[in-house]
Amino acid sequence: MSKEEMLKELSDAVISCKKDAVIAAVEKARSEGIPPAEIIEKGLAAGMNEVGILFERGKLxxxxxxxxxxxxEAGVNLLEADLPKDSVSKKLGVIVNGTV
Incomplete structure (x- = not known):
């Protein structure tokens, strides 16, 4: 299975809302050597983006x-130990949001 197919499998597992499928796909991608950040960005987050689009269209x-x-979240929790600690803890700034 190619890298793109594995990332598509991750995305599809998130879209289907099946936690067990996400965990299995994350383990499979890890065993194939795909970096954790790429699994999250191009697999899991891509699936959540599609879920957001479907929600906006009234399909979900x-x-x-x-x-x-x-x-x-279950998939990301599996990958937390593999992520570099220093890149996660750096604070970039503060955002203030308000309305009138």
């Missing part, structure tokens, strides 16, 4: 979005 509802987020 909030419970589906929450289940997809839970599935993605």
């Amino acid at each position: 509802f909030l419970p589906h979005v929450m289940m997809a987020a839970g599935a993605m």
Whole structure:
């Protein structure tokens, strides 16, 4: 299976809201040597982006979005130990948002 196919499998697993499928796909991608950051960005996050688009179009509802987020979180939790510690803890700044 190619790298692109594995990343597509990760994305599809998030879109289907199946936590077990996400965990299996993450383990498979890790065993093939795909970097954790790439698994998150091009696999899991790509799936959540598609979920967001489907939600905006009215094809998915909030419970589906929450289940997809839970599935993605399970995948990210598996990868946390493999991520470099120094890149995660650096604070870039503060954002202030307000409305009138």
